[in-house]
Amino acid sequence: MSTTRPRPPRRPPPLPVPRGPLSASVTALLRGSDPGDSPSPDRCSPYGDDLQLALYVLYELHYDGFRDVPDDLEWDGALLARRAAIEHRFLGALREDVPADGADTAVRALDELQTEPVDASGSVSHFLRDLGSLGQLRDYAALRSLYHLKEADPHAWVIPRLHGRAKAGMVAVEFDEFGAGRADEIHAELFADLMADLELNTAYGHYVDAAPAEMLATVNLMSLLGLHRSLRGALVGHFATVEVTSSPASRRLAEAMRRVGAGPAAVRFYTEHIEADAVHEQVVRQDVVDGLLEEEPGLEADVVFGIRATTYLEDRLGAGLLAAWRTGSTALRPAAPVG
Numbered sequence: 001m002s003t004t005r006p007r008p009p010r011r012p013p014p015l016p017v018p019r020g021p022l023s024a025s026v027t028a029l030l031r032g033s034d035p036g037d038s039p040s041p042d043r044c045s046p047y048g049d050d051l052q053l054a055l056y057v058l059y060e061l062h063y064d065g066f067r068d069v070p071d072d073l074e075w076d077g078a079l080l081a082r083r084a085a086i087e088h089r090f091l092g093a094l095r096e097d098v099p100a101d102g103a104d105t106a107v108r109a110l111d112e113l114q115t116e117p118v119d120a121s122g123s124v125s126h127f128l129r130d131l132g133s134l135g136q137l138r139d140y141a142a143l144r145s146l147y148h149l150k151e152a153d154p155h156a157w158v159i160p161r162l163h164g165r166a167k168a169g170m171v172a173v174e175f176d177e178f179g180a181g182r183a184d185e186i187h188a189e190l191f192a193d194l195m196a197d198l199e200l201n202t203a204y205g206h207y208v209d210a211a212p213a214e215m216l217a218t219v220n221l222m223s224l225l226g227l228h229r230s231l232r233g234a235l236v237g238h239f240a241t242v243e244v245t246s247s248p249a250s251r252r253l254a255e256a257m258r259r260v261g262a263g264p265a266a267v268r269f270y271t272e273h274i275e276a277d278a279v280h281e282q283v284v285r286q287d288v289v290d291g292l293l294e295e296e297p298g299l300e301a302d303v304v305f306g307i308r309a310t311t312y313l314e315d316r317l318g319a320g321l322l323a324a325w326r327t328g329s330t331a332l333r334p335a336a337p338v339g
Helices: 021-031 049-060 071-075 077-097 106-113 124-130 134-148 164-177 187-197 213-226 229-259 264-295 297-326
Strands: none
Touching: 021 049, 021 077, 049 077, 049 213, 071 077, 077 213, 077 297, 106 229, 106 264, 106 297, 124 134, 124 229, 124 297, 134 187, 134 213, 134 297, 164 229, 164 264, 187 264, 213 229, 213 297, 229 264, 229 297, 264 297
16 A cells, blocks of 8 residues: 655656757747747757757647646647757657668567576666666656656647557557556556655756756657657557566665665655566557457558667666666756755
């Protein structure tokens, strides 16, 4: 049985600090200011801080929004047009960097995810289990909070776009993610408890300014795929990747939390995912992926793209985290809050 710790009422976070002219123009619009000349997204690095923060801010209008930003800006035409141009740049880069292979199948792509690497030196969860310090685990939790404090929300967008077996399987997994009817078992709440054990700030969006572009990109991918019906196959591929890879990684992270004495709630978040996601993996593969492709076989390439794009961005994030930790540095951006 879990008991969620008392927390203050949830409030929208403040707007993050811009990281360049593109994100500055977006935040200016949300504040009701004149943004001046805004650079074309095509002139920005598709995986860079400026573009990824601008996209993250625009996507957050569909979640909790921001403090002192009117809710009705969620569907503002000028902001949606700006978001579309940024998405085009990001998605175009992903399609170029994750090339399609006509012979690739969803089954093969998912099977590859279950193969443990002979050389685990590039694995974040292996590193944290074997060598990670309490400070590095705090870094990791702070950054992952951008997703885990709204865990499963981006994937819920796809439910109205699925049918039959795929929809039933998706809802079954999401039901578990949302606590199976119990507020204290919602996975986002369990992650907030983990953060409290690690003496981190549990407020939603608190660590956005701490997050490097690679972290923002992994979160943005979920929103990109979830908010577009045309990308429903890729969203299913993303969801399947998360569920297939979660159980073994969660086992290692639970061991890491125990080793550094992080606290029972920190351990429990990951032990909960070991068993649950092992079950979810089968549901996702047999019902969600197979069910979708029975109904819409033409979406197989999109499912594969979702799997490959997710892996690509996670690998980029992992490389950045490990590069920082192996030199004794924090993985958080400079001058970022750590508590």
